[in-house]
Amino acid sequence: MLSEDYPDTAAVADELRHQIMDFDKNLPLIKCFTSDAIFDEEWNQIQKLIGPIDRDEIKVSQIIEENMNQHQEEIEEITMKAEKKFSLQKKLREMKKEMSDFQLQQNDYKGITFLIKGFDDINAKLDDQIVATQAMLGSSYMWGKLKTETKSWDIKLNNMSELMDQILKT
Numbered sequence: 001m002l003s004e005d006y007p008d009t010a011a012v013a014d015e016l017r018h019q020i021m022d023f024d025k026n027l028p029l030i031k032c033f034t035s036d037a038i039f040d041e042e043w044n045q046i047q048k049l050i051g052p053i054d055r056d057e058i059k060v061s062q063i064i065e066e067n068m069n070q071h072q073e074e075i076e077e078i079t080m081k082a083e084k085k086f087s088l089q090k091k092l093r094e095m096k097k098e099m100s101d102f103q104l105q106q107n108d109y110k111g112i113t114f115l116i117k118g119f120d121d122i123n124a125k126l127d128d129q130i131v132a133t134q135a136m137l138g139s140s141y142m143w144g145k146l147k148t149e150t151k152s153w154d155i156k157l158n159n160m161s162e163l164m165d166q167i168l169k170t
Contacts, residue, residue: 026063029072032079033058037086041144045078084141091136092150095129099157116167123168126161133157 032038033055038046043055049071053062063069102122106114116122133154136142142150 022064023060025069026060029063029068029075030060032075035079035083037082038079039082042078042082046075049074081141084139085143085146088136088139088142088150089146091132092146092153095132096153099125099129119164119168123161123164126157126164130154130157130161 032046038055047053050066050068068075102118102125104122105117107117109115133150136150137147137154
């Protein structure tokens with residue numbers, strides 16, 4: 001056994017094990033503090049729990065010394081909400097990018113009129129986007145600037161859909 005054969009080495013190993021265990025207890029908070037989804041608004045909420053600390057300067061020793069683990073549950077809740085909202089923001093950006101790739105192209109038809117190329121594909125994509133946007137707006141994590149931006153996107157999609165319907169009727 002290590003402690004019998006090498007007591008000094010065993011003491012160092014035991015101390016290292018305790019330090020790793022102490023560090024390990026703080027990993028959930030470290031993950032929360034370093035989440036890409038935490039912006040000023042969420043960090044202000046966290047600071048109400050742990051006190052005024054610069055997010056970029058926080059150290060594991062502070063987490064331990066100031067017993068921030070007592071607020072772990074609340075901090076994880078704030079982070080989870082922020083990550084859900086962040087996910088919705090990313091989804092909205094992807095949807096906008098996807099729609100920016102679509103272009104209405106018209107082809108000459110017998111010199112009399114024009115036909116829209118890919119009309120069915122564009123209309124189907126519009127319908128999918130409207131449904132997805134409505135689902136996003138129903139999320140409890142949709143609020144503030146993101147909700148305003150998503151509502152604006154929903155209006156644009158519906159206007160495009162109405163325009164496509166009018167084109168189809170003519």
